[in-house]
Amino acid sequence: MTIDAAEAIRLDKQSQFHPFTSITDLKTDGPTVMASGQGVRVRDVEGKEYLDGMAGLWCVNLGYGRKEIVEAITRQSERLSFFHTFNGMSTDVVAECADALLKRAPVPMARVFFGASGSDANETQLKLIWAYNNLRGKPAKKKIIARWNAYHGSGVATASLTGLPGMHSLFDLPQGPIIHVSAPYYYRKAPEGMSERDFSAQLAKELEEVIEREGGDTIAAFFAEAVMGAGGLIPAPEGYFEAIGPILKKHDILLVADEVVSGFGRLGTYWGSQTYGYEPDLITAAKGVTSGYFPMSAVFISPKVWDVFEADAATVGVFGHGYTYSAHPVGAAAALAALKLIDELDVVKNVADVGPYMLNALRDRLGQHAHVGDIRGQGLMIGIELVKDRATKEQLPPANRTGRQVLKAAAQRGLITRALGDTLVFAPPLVITRGEVDELVDKFALAVEDVFA
Numbered sequence: 139m140t141i142d143a144a145e146a147i148r149l150d151k152q153s154q155f156h157p158f159t160s161i162t163d164l165k166t167d168g169p170t171v172m173a174s175g176q177g178v179r180v181r182d183v184e185g186k187e188y189l190d191g192m193a194g195l196w197c198v199n200l201g202y203g204r205k206e207i208v209e210a211i212t213r214q215s216e217r218l219s220f221f222h223t224f225n226g227m228s229t230d231v232v233a234e235c236a237d238a239l240l241k242r243a244p245v246p247m248a249r250v251f252f253g254a255s256g257s258d259a260n261e262t263q264l265k266l267i268w269a270y271n272n273l274r275g276k277p278a279k280k281k282i283i284a285r286w287n288a289y290h291g292s293g294v295a296t297a298s299l300t301g302l303p304g305m306h307s308l309f310d311l312p313q314g315p316i317i318h319v320s321a322p323y324y325y326r327k328a329p330e331g332m333s334e335r336d337f338s339a340q341l342a343k344e345l346e347e348v349i350e351r352e353g354g355d356t357i358a359a360f361f362a363e364a365v366m367g368a369g370g371l372i373p374a375p376e377g378y379f380e381a382i383g384p385i386l387k388k389h390d391i392l393l394v395a396d397e398v399v400s401g402f403g404r405l406g407t408y409w410g411s412q413t414y415g416y417e418p419d420l421i422t423a424a425k426g427v428t429s430g431y432f433p434m435s436a437v438f439i440s441p442k443v444w445d446v447f448e449a450d451a452a453t454v455g456v457f458g459h460g461y462t463y464s465a466h467p468v469g470a471a472a473a474l475a476a477l478k479l480i481d482e483l484d485v486v487k488n489v490a491d492v493g494p495y496m497l498n499a500l501r502d503r504l505g506q507h508a509h510v511g512d513i514r515g516q517g518l519m520i521g522i523e524l525v526k527d528r529a530t531k532e533q534l535p536p537a538n539r540t541g542r543q544v545l546k547a548a549a550q551r552g553l554i555t556r557a558l559g560d561t562l563v564f565a566p567p568l569v570i571t572r573g574e575v576d577e578l579v580d581k582f583a584l585a586v587e588d589v590f591a
């Protein structure tokens with residue numbers, strides 16, 4: 139570091155426009171500026187250490203300081219720091235990475251299209267879907283169904299897909315042929331006493347009604363996260379994908395699995411779709427593909443979709459889509475190293491063990507707390523929803539910003555969590571141990587107690 143802590147904080151505050159940050163909060167609280175990391179821990183410029191309960195932004199799945207990935211990045215940067223994949227160009231490492239990804243797909247997939255972020259990958263998905271239906275002679279079949287509380291990215295189209303009004307109003311979104319249906323938010327949206335299965339059936343009925351109202355021949359695709367992440371940590375209720383799958387099939391609607399967070403082991407299976415037993419036509423992956431060591435995303439294209447492009451190659455001509463950093467060779471090298479580590483460390487097995495352990499530990503410690511309404515999750519995606527009243531589920535006054543207070547109390551105790559309103563979420567590195575989970579739960583419970591004391 140060439141500047142000291144105070145200078146880093148000052149420069150950041152006066153120079154950087156932060157994403158997803160309140161300008162007012164940044165003025166009063168200042169930025170937290172990180173400097174280093176090892177394993178599940180990061181350290182800020184002032185030397186304070188934190189257990190990172192969010193793996194950065196749900197991405198540093200293998201933890202910080204993984205020499206194997208760092209060395210792969212260094213080697214590739216020295217050998218060939220960049221080459222593109224436009225006009226039929228490629229690099230050896232990209233070819234190997236595409237193959238490695240296809241071999242790990244949950245269902246047979248024909249091709250991978252690379253990008254640099256989850257948002258650009260979902261933009262690619264939309265363009266692929268629209269092109270697919272143009273090529274099939276179905277130009278009217280273009281509408282996309284997403285769900286309230288979904289998070290699919292921050293671009294104009296992907297923020298439109300995203301079902302969070304806070305990401306819409308300032309920017310005149312949503313734009314485009316996008317329809318939102320209800321979130322599968324069992325805790326808040328299911329009528330009192332209704333089972334998860336019946337709630338899923340109700341949501342499937344709503345979906346079918348929307349499709350019939352709009353006309354199935356106008357709807358191209360349905361986007362879904364297995365467990366909603368940024369929209370409030372909402373796992374699919376029992377029977378959800380089972381109930382909606384046949385409806386989508388019946389109306390020839392593509393199912394896009396947004397596995398940006400859930401891919402590569404986070405739910406205790408390699409893919410989120412395997413936890414919930416559904417078969418996607420298209421998959422969006424990012425984050426964990428390089429464990430956050432390099433920006434990279436991958437769109438997986440099923441034979442059903444690819445065959446249409448290949449059969450009508452003459453109409454497609456030069457496929458007019460791509461990014462400078464599509465299939466970056468350094469990203470591919472990072473991904474190959476990360477994929478190898480996921481296998482070697484048996485990360486998926488660790489999540490299958492530690493995930494339920496963490497959920498139980500949180501429930502044991504906080505399940506009876508007067509202001510903890512719900513503790514839910516799957517694998518290592520876990521959310522704790524705070525309420526004013528457990529019995530009625532009445533929400534805390536938004537003006538109190540209780541979630542943010544807990545986040546700050548946790549940070550003081552050396553723990554990073556994330557506040558989605560009053561739902562605090564955890565998505566720690568997938569290599570976290572039971573001992574580290576104990577520490578996380580203890581710090582978090584104390585932070586909750588600090589705030590409600």
Ligand SMILES: Cc1ncc(COP(=O)(O)O)c(C=O)c1O
Nearest residue numbers: 255256257289290291367396398
């Ligand atoms: C499910 C999901 N899809 C897409 C994205 C967008 O990814 P990115 O921030 O890399 O553009 C995210 C980011 O958190 C996500 O959680």
